Amino acid sequence: MSDHLDKTRNNRRDFDKDKLDGFIHEDPMLFFNQWYQDAHEKNAADPHAVVLSTVDKDGQPSSRIVYMRELLSEGFIIYTNYLSRKGSEILKNHKVAGLFYWDVLERQVRIEGEAVKIDSIISDDYFASRPRISQIGAWASEQSSEIDNRLSLEERVKHFEEKYPNEVPRPPHWGGYLIKPQYFEFWQGRLGRLHDRLCYQKEGDSWRQFRIAP
Numbered sequence: 001m002s003d004h005l006d007k008t009r010n011n012r013r014d015f016d017k018d019k020l021d022g023f024i025h026e027d028p029m030l031f032f033n034q035w036y037q038d039a040h041e042k043n044a045a046d047p048h049a050v051v052l053s054t055v056d057k058d059g060q061p062s063s064r065i066v067y068m069r070e071l072l073s074e075g076f077i078i079y080t081n082y083l084s085r086k087g088s089e090i091l092k093n094h095k096v097a098g099l100f101y102w103d104v105l106e107r108q109v110r111i112e113g114e115a116v117k118i119d120s121i122i123s124d125d126y127f128a129s130r131p132r133i134s135q136i137g138a139w140a141s142e143q144s145s146e147i148d149n150r151l152s153l154e155e156r157v158k159h160f161e162e163k164y165p166n167e168v169p170r171p172p173h174w175g176g177y178l179i180k181p182q183y184f185e186f187w188q189g190r191l192g193r194l195h196d197r198l199c200y201q202k203e204g205d206s207w208r209q210f211r212i213a214p
């Protein structure tokens with residue numbers, strides 16, 4: 001057996017803030033929106049942060065946090081570099097998973113679905129609203145590519161600052177994806193690890209609701 005770096009088994013907590021008696025909405029997007037508003041009201045840290053998982057051609061999953069920037073009735077929008085690791089994985093396999101965790105509410109929401117590129121006009125509009133430093137960064141950073149050192153990144157920043165002294169156009173490799181859910185799980189922590197788990201599976205145009213064991 002290898003050495004313990006930390007005895008995390010001693011970190012125990014109880015979950016008892018709320019319960020899920022039943023399905024609040026027929027439409028899980030409305031349910032999700034309600035929980036998202038609750039997360040704002042309770043001042044959850046980064047309520048719009050979502051762990052986005054993609055899968056490569058060998059079936060290897062990878063995860064990273066991104067920000068949800070728009071919540072629509074059909075899904076939610078995130079922005080990133082289309083040539084990044086996540087972008088190239090999505091190109092080959094549109095299936096993704098998203099995970100929101102709001103510690104202060106003892107809630108998580110698991111989402112599975114597809115990522116589709118959004119219209120470039122919507123990406124243009126959002127890009128134009130970003131701070132200049134982030135706009136320059138989108139040009140300078142070849143996201144997920146190996147780089148020699150920090151300096152080479154900073155030199156690219158300088159290069160694009162000089163190239164675009166005024167307005168910064170949106171790089172063609174940077175934009176949004178709409179994450180369209182097919183499956184939701186709403187998880188509410190409960191005492192004794194007997195958590196509530198309410199699920200929605202898309203079947204045709206409607207959603208089947210069911211509960212699963214914790």
Ligand SMILES: Cc1cc2nc3c(=O)[nH]c(=O)nc-3n(C[C@H](O)[C@H](O)[C@H](O)COP(=O)(O)O)c2cc1C
Pocket residue numbers: 046049062063064065066067068078079080081084085086087143144
């Ligand atoms: C709180 C937080 C928010 C982030 N938001 C984004 C985002 O909206 N878009 C993005 O591309 N990366 C975002 N990142 C960086 C990603 O986690 C990740 O490092 C980057 O997208 C590269 O991932 P990839 O190499 O797997 O494609 C965020 C990181 C953190 C910690």
